[in-house]
Amino acid sequence: MFEILETKASLQQDNDVAANDVRQYLKSHQVYLVNLMGSPGAGKTSVLQRIIESLKDRYRIGVMEADVDSDVDANAIASLGVKVIQLHTGGSCHMDARMTEKGLHALGIEDVDVVFLENVGNLVCPAEFDVGANLKMMILSTPEGDDKPLKYPLMFQVSDCMLINKIDVKEVFGFDTAKAKEYALALNPHLEIFAVSAKSGEGFAAVIGYLRQKIEEQS
Amino acid sequence: MFEILETKASLQQDNDVAANDVRQYLKSHQVYLVNLMGSPGAGKTSVLQRIIESLKDRYRIGVMEADVDSDVDANAIASLGVKVIQLHTGGSCHMDARMTEKGLHALGIEDVDVVFLENVGNLVCPAEFDVGANLKMMILSTPEGDDKPLKYPLMFQVSDCMLINKIDVKEVFGFDTAKAKEYALALNPHLEIFAVSAKSGEGFAAVIGYLRQKIEEQS
Numbered sequence A, B: 001m002f003e004i005l006e007t008k009a010s011l012q013q014d015n016d017v018a019a020n021d022v023r024q025y026l027k028s029h030q031v032y033l034v035n036l037m038g039s040p041g042a043g044k045t046s047v048l049q050r051i052i053e054s055l056k057d058r059y060r061i062g063v064m065e066a067d068v069d070s071d072v073d074a075n076a077i078a079s080l081g082v083k084v085i086q087l088h089t090g091g092s093c094h095m096d097a098r099m100t101e102k103g104l105h106a107l108g109i110e111d112v113d114v115v116f117l118e119n120v121g122n123l124v125c126p127a128e129f130d131v132g133a134n135l136k137m138m139i140l141s142t143p144e145g146d147d148k149p150l151k152y153p154l155m156f157q158v159s160d161c162m163l164i165n166k167i168d169v170k171e172v173f174g175f176d177t178a179k180a181k182e183y184a185l186a187l188n189p190h191l192e193i194f195a196v197s198a199k200s201g202e203g204f205a206a207v208i209g210y211l212r213q214k215i216e217e218q219s
Helices: A003-028 A044-055 A072-078 A097-107 A153-158 A177-187 A204-218 B003-028 B044-055 B072-078 B097-107 B153-158 B177-187 B204-218
Strands: A032-038 A061-067 A083-088 A114-118 A135-141 A161-165 A192-195 B032-038 B061-067 B083-088 B114-118 B135-141 B161-165 B192-195
Touching (some): A044 A061, A044 A161, A044 A204, A061 A097, A072 A083, A083 A097, A097 A114, A135 A153, A153 A177, A161 A177, A192 A204, B032 B204, B044 B204, B061 B072, B061 B097, B072 B083, B083 B097, B135 B153, B153 B177, B161 B177, B192 B204
Parallel strands (some): A032 A114, A032 A135, A061 A083, A061 A114, A135 A161, A161 A192, B032 B135, B061 B083, B135 B161, B161 B192
């Protein structure tokens, strides 16, 4: 069953080299990169809109919207008045470090402080590829179920923080927040967890505080 | 941006050969294979439970539960008293035809009529790999949003039928069923669409009728 994984192994090595290039490039320009990941429909774009609204007066923000196809999300983000670029992955299920590097060049990072990369909607593949980001933020939405850490462990292991989104409708789906946290923390004891609703804005003050602290630490 | 896609191209050719092997193998045993796909948390296992309950008195059913890791879904299915096997993809984000062939051998198809493959939760990668199934069934759940056909077109293009699941909570998420259908049918005019709720059972009579017809046509 492991034919594909062998192919992936060499891709991974190339990617690690490229991820280091991205890190150097970001450092030389004093830019902070956040890699935002989650399933299709978890609420990545809505969460990003909330975050941008709260941070855009403090930092110059750039956004890279990665999609297999379509410009739906880039249009939504552009309306907030920040710099945005749409990346089409040409069918690929994730962003890798080289794609990210090209995206950063195309976006232009001379006049930004923080860049958000909205990765392809996928709870599996993006977790495997270090894109050179300073922070890996993942979203788990309550309709997906509290058992997802058991089934897609790598995403929870590699992330720095997790937003449990659509917390306002958790009862509808019998989502057990304590259980989700327990599963996730068993995989990654350092994971910072926030319960939020991108719809109502609930829980975002803590997320914004956390992000500001992380960005300031870096600079 | 296309380094990975070139690698994929040769993988795809190998996979097409293997998919034909699977088709021959199924045909020689008069077994019907359904490839069930959708995002994490779309409700693949719950939908499968509903379908099995309605079909298990008519057909001898086997189930292959593909997961990156964990046995959560296989346990849920085994409780229905049908033959089930858990496949661990070892990190891979989709099932391919060779993995499927190995799974069918391990499951043993001499004493079954219909096999369901629950693919890895992913709206991107499984769409790219023909596993040799007779029917491709996809699930889109209402919390994911009605714009998903625009963002993950291939899955909608390759599927034979689509179940819009969690239809009972569509108002909570402002999910516009007509819009989702319109987007999906623009990509694939032959797509059969069913609105269902795996929670309440709503809409499953039509799904079961469709499946029975497809299975009978084949045999």
